Amino acid sequence: MLDTAKLLVLRAVAEHGSIAGAARELGYTRSAVSQQMSALERSAGVSLLIRGGKTVTLTPLGRRLIEHTERILVELRAAESALRQPGGVAGHLKIGIPFREGPPIMSTALTKVRQRYPRLEISLVAISDQQGAEEVKRGRLDVVILSTFGAGPPLPEPGLRQWILGCDPLSLCVPAKHELAELESCRIEQLREEPWIVYQNHPLSTVLLGLCSGSGFRPRVAATVGDVATALGLAGVGWGVTIAPDLTPGAPESSIRRVPLEAVDAKRYSVVVCRDGEQEIPEIDAVVTAVHAVTTRQVSP
Known part of the structure; x- marks a missing residue:
């Protein structure tokens, strides 16, 4: 059976295009990443990587495995969410928000969340719209509220769940x-x-x-x-x-x-994003629900 930990390493290699980049992100040595990729290829029985100097690209089978990896991660996160004990909303969430971009109702909504759930600690992190989704995908933030621009609502990225708050x-x-x-x-x-x-x-x-x-x-x-x-x-x-x-x-x-x-x-679309599979976590569900309730009363539908 394929090892989920090695699949995560494969995903990092694919996104950075190099063993060194994946090692930096994961906090591993380059040797450890290379060894895990070799072990994954032996387990799969096929070549997954094309190594060329300092760069690495995925074979067609490697790309297919990455697609399956994203779906596996969604199901694993959903399973972890289901195991959370019911009860009051508590804990700590890191939420990214583009402070200088607005709309300012975003911070207003999060203030209401803190008032409603006093046992929930929220840390706000200033992010740009361009980096927000990636920070969630990497697990460095739990939720982001960001803006996208275009003639229609943005499509969600693989591995992420999003809600359009308004435009x-x-x-x-x-x-x-x-x-x-x-x-x-x-x-x-x-x-x-x-x-x-x-x-x-x-x-x-x-x-x-x-x-x-x-x-x-x-x-x-x-x-x-x-x-x-x-x-x-x-x-x-x-x-x-x-x-x-x-x-x-x-x-x-x-x-x-x-x-x-x-x-x-073209319009500005206000979007709240979390990792797909984590939307049922009580703390994240509380934030998404409350932010959506506040913003839909104030942002044009």
Whole structure:
């Protein structure tokens, strides 16, 4: 029978593409990882890895085994959840949240969870939307609340369970005294000559650049930032225009005007994520239920 521990090592090797990367993640020596992979291949009776210098790739059978591994892990986590003793919600959860991105109702919801379940200790960890799901998958966080951007709800990643809390539209954000501030709506092509505050290493970068490209121009960049809060702050002092989700507050809100964008389907989706199979753990179930109840009353469905 295949050894689950060795399957986890195989998954780490596959994701890092090297023995050394898997060893760093797992806290093993490279020799130990190599030995476990050799033992797994002997047990399976087939080659699972193609070794080439410092890099490693999976054979087709190796990739199929990884797919089965994800399903096995889901069932194991579900079994562990079922063995948890019923009773009051207690213990310790590490929850990731993108503090600077909002919407701020996320932290409000978690405050209500703490008030309702005083025996449950919650540690909040600042994460980016890009890294949140991976931190849960690796078991470094129990739950994350994050944002994704697009024309439709995101699809869950293998091994993860997600719930869509709601969504809010993207709007053009301009300085309060800008000539566009009083418009009821705006088209992207009207912004060809505007200085733009654009995003770097942020999901909104793809959306913004795609909208401009679709209208036949490249944005004239006035500033490049890494988060929405900074973009709104620069827009508020007249540095340029940008796009941002409606529920991410400006600082102060009176310094900017939000103008609806015509023919733009992209939205920000607020999502709560945990590892598939762990959603029945009482503490995680309590958090997911409470956060969903609070946010669905405040975020547009």
